[in-house]
Amino acid sequence: MENRDEIILLTRVDRARNMARFYRLAIEPTLFGGLVLHRTWGRLGTWGQSRLVYCADLDTAHEHRARLTAQKLRKGYCPQ
Template structure:
């Protein structure tokens, strides 16, 4: 048996996400000196779960981060869309618009 067969990675597809588009939102209001960002993205874990990574803070800083892990991609995608909806209601708009 050749050792080359051991070097070929198996493609199980468990690490690929179907909805991997990260969300980048900003809220800028010069009247009150506000310039904030909010980012949300899905990341697979090594154990087959999916994490929602949130980053937020003042534009120009590293900000803060928080990660919440869900059992499957559907739950994580629902959480991502709900967070995006909440932030848009508070005045955040997609970056670059």
């Protein structure tokens, strides 16, 4: 895999609303040679929830990750 495959960690903290969230995106290989976009989210300090999105190829995985990252940045998340 290329060096574009770093883990993206986004956080959103708003003390006035008692909000402390994280959102993590990582492209990972599967056991059978495919790729998944591993999404993990939740409150800071917890394990959070997780979802795997199976992708046909690396370009599709990068496009999906970029779309989700842009969506979260619009909602006020900040990169770490």
